[in-house]
Amino acid sequence: MNKLIEMSNEIRSSKKFSRLGETYVISIIEEFLKKDKKLAKSFIEGPIKTKTYKEFLKDVKKFLHETYSVYQVREGAKKKQIYSLMKRTTNKEKLLELHEEMLHLHSSSRERKKDYETIYRNIFSVCGEPKKIFDIGCGMNAFSLPFAGIRGLEYIGCDAVEEDISLIAEYLKNVGKVLGFKGRSFLVNAFDKKFLVDISKVKSDVCFVFKMLDVFDYGVKHHKKSEEILKNINSKFLVVSFPTKTISNKKMSRPRRKWFEVMCDRLNWNFDYFETSNECFYVVKK
Numbered sequence: 001m002n003k004l005i006e007m008s009n010e011i012r013s014s015k016k017f018s019r020l021g022e023t024y025v026i027s028i029i030e031e032f033l034k035k036d037k038k039l040a041k042s043f044i045e046g047p048i049k050t051k052t053y054k055e056f057l058k059d060v061k062k063f064l065h066e067t068y069s070v071y072q073v074r075e076g077a078k079k080k081q082i083y084s085l086m087k088r089t090t091n092k093e094k095l096l097e098l099h100e101e102m103l104h105l106h107s108s109s110r111e112r113k114k115d116y117e118t119i120y121r122n123i124f125s126v127c128g129e130p131k132k133i134f135d136i137g138c139g140m141n142a143f144s145l146p147f148a149g150i151r152g153l154e155y156i157g158c159d160a161v162e163e164d165i166s167l168i169a170e171y172l173k174n175v176g177k178v179l180g181f182k183g184r185s186f187l188v189n190a191f192d193k194k195f196l197v198d199i200s201k202v203k204s205d206v207c208f209v210f211k212m213l214d215v216f217d218y219g220v221k222h223h224k225k226s227e228e229i230l231k232n233i234n235s236k237f238l239v240v241s242f243p244t245k246t247i248s249n250k251k252m253s254r255p256r257r258k259w260f261e262v263m264c265d266r267l268n269w270n271f272d273y274f275e276t277s278n279e280c281f282y283v284v285k286k
């Protein structure tokens with residue numbers, strides 16, 4: 001068996017990573033190997049079950065944990081169950097309840113599930129009601145669309161989790177039609193060189209980049225990657241959010257991201273700012 005597949009299988013055999021696609025896990029392994037050419041050579045040429053290999057695997061798992069697993073509240077079976085109930089439900093109130101249950105299954109949308117109406121109202125008061133929304137690293141956000149209060153909306157979401165992307169595609173096609181919106185979803189990998197091309201192909205009225213900059217800037221102490229990504233987004237408005245609570249759940253005393261504001265000023269991008277109880281939002285006009 002190809003060694004990359006072997007490594008990927010080993011990672012994906014853990015329940016924590018089993019919903020990640022093989023292609024994605026392999027691309028992350030390759031990304032890590034690129035950083036250490038000597039290690040890459042020893043894996044390709046020699047046996048892989050060595051101490052260094054174990055250390056290497058630990059690093060890859062740590063990355064996948066911090067950029068993916070921490071956001072997963074429950075596993076896929078529950079998502080599928082809720083979705084199949086959604087398809088069968090005609091009662092509007094029950095349908096909205098099921099959307100909240102789905103939003104509960106990703107830690108980011110879970111934290112803001114009661115705030116979505118306010119968040120959408122605040123965003124649209126700056127950028128106007130959009131016809132098309134693009135959502136980068138969308139998580140379960142598609143299931144908040146009924147709270148946007150717009151009919152005829154087109155939504156395009158992308159993320160690295162294959163199973164979620166398929167579920168969102170089905171949801172948009174079947175349930176979206178009933179609720180008055182349409183759209184599609186596609187798989188991306190923010191750490192792949194194709195990513196910038198993939199995202200720049202989508203033209204939208206507003207692009208959501210909720211809680212993604214820490215993922216883009218993973219492992220480095222600068223924000224060059226985030227800046228490059230934001231510049232390549234083909235949308236007049238961007239909505240960039242950040243958590244305002246620390247990992248230990250303490251409210252940050254200064255939640256505003258100065259570096260981000262300095263970057264916007266330097267690029268001549270205007271922004272509006274608002275906060276909810278656990279998140280802060282920049283509505284940026286490029």
Ligand SMILES: C[S@@+](CC[C@H](N)C(=O)[O-])C[C@H]1O[C@@H](n2cnc3c(N)ncnc32)[C@H](O)[C@@H]1O
Pocket residue numbers: 067068071108109136137138139140141158159160161188189190191209210211212215
């Ligand atoms: C902090 S969550 C934000 C989710 C969503 N934007 C929200 O705020 O509700 C980070 C998201 O990034 C996604 N992600 C992790 N690694 C990624 C990658 N390499 N490329 C694209 N998305 C990735 C995760 O699956 C997760 O949904």
